[in-house]
Amino acid sequence: MILYDLVNARKTHFSPNSWRVRMALAHKGLAYEVRDVLFGDIPSINAGGDKLTIPTIAHNGRLVTDSWDIVRYLDETFPQTPRLIAPGADGQVLKFFQYWVQTTIHGGIARMILRDLYDRLDPADQPYFRASREKMYKQTLEALQAGREERVDAFRKSLQPMRLSLGHGPFVCGEQPGYADYLAFGGFQWARISSPFQLLAEDDVVHAWFERCLDLFDGAGRREAPAA
Numbered sequence: 001m002i003l004y005d006l007v008n009a010r011k012t013h014f015s016p017n018s019w020r021v022r023m024a025l026a027h028k029g030l031a032y033e034v035r036d037v038l039f040g041d042i043p044s045i046n047a048g049g050d051k052l053t054i055p056t057i058a059h060n061g062r063l064v065t066d067s068w069d070i071v072r073y074l075d076e077t078f079p080q081t082p083r084l085i086a087p088g089a090d091g092q093v094l095k096f097f098q099y100w101v102q103t104t105i106h107g108g109i110a111r112m113i114l115r116d117l118y119d120r121l122d123p124a125d126q127p128y129f130r131a132s133r134e135k136m137y138k139q140t141l142e143a144l145q146a147g148r149e150e151r152v153d154a155f156r157k158s159l160q161p162m163r164l165s166l167g168h169g170p171f172v173c174g175e176q177p178g179y180a181d182y183l184a185f186g187g188f189q190w191a192r193i194s195s196p197f198q199l200l201a202e203d204d205v206v207h208a209w210f211e212r213c214l215d216l217f218d219g220a221g222r223r224e225a226p227a228a
C-alpha cells in the first residue's frame with residue numbers, strides 16, 4: 001500500500017485529510033509506504049487521467065482518492081481489522097461530523113494559519129498555493145490571517161460541541177478513539193505542523209484531547225515536527 005502525501009519545504013506532512021487516513025491506517029495496524037509529493041506533482045499520480053487529491057492510496061494496482069472513500073475501502077478490503085465507518089445511519093452521522101470538521105474546524109483554522117503555511121511550503125509550490133487559495137477565499141493570504149489574535153476566542157468557542165462530547169470520555173468516540181477523533185485530529189495536526197500560532201488554550205479539554213491523540217500509536221502524530 002502506498003500513501004501519496006503532501007510535504008512542505010522541511011518535508012513534514014501537513015495535509016489534514018491525509019492525517020485522518022494515517023490515523024485510520026494505524027488504527028487498523030496496516031503497513032504502508034509514503035510517497036512525498038508537492039502540489040505540483042499531484043497531476044502525475046494519475047497521469048493522463050482525472051486530477052486526484054491528497055490523500056490518495058495505491059493498492060493492488062488501484063488508485064483510491066478522497067479520505068472518506070479510502071477509509072471505506074480499507075474497511076471493506078480488510079474486514080479482519082477494526083471497522084471505522086459503520087454502515088447505514090451511524091456512518092451518515094459520522095459523515096455529518098466530517099462536514100462539521102470541514103466547515104468549523106478546517107474553515108476556522110484556515111483563517112488563522114494559511115499565510116504561515118504558505119511561508120513553509122516548498123518555493124516551487126508557493127505561486128500555485130497563493131493563487132488557488134486567494135481565489136478560493138476571495139482575499140489575499142495576508143488579509144485572511146490578519147487579526148487572528150482578536151478572532152481566536154470565537155474559534156475556540158465554536159469547538160463547544162467537542163467539549164461537550166469530551167465530557168463523556170477521553171475521546172470523541174468514548175473510551176477508545178475512533179474515526180470522529182481522527183477527523184478532528186487532522187485539522188489540529190494541520191495547524192500544529194503549519195503554524196506556531198497557539199490555537200487552543202492550555203487549559204482547554206480540547207487541548208488535552210489533542211495531546212492524547214498525538215500520543216496514540218506510539219506517538220505517530222507527535223513524531224511529525226511542529227512548525228518552528
Ligand SMILES: N[C@@H](CCC(=O)N[C@@H](CS)C(=O)NCC(=O)O)C(=O)O
Nearest residue numbers: 015016017039053054055066067068
Ligand atoms: N475531500 C477530499 C479533500 C482532499 C483535498 O482537498 N486535499 C487537498 C490537500 S489537503 C488537495 O489535494 N488539494 C489539491 C490542490 O489544491 O490542488 C478528502 O477528504 O480527501
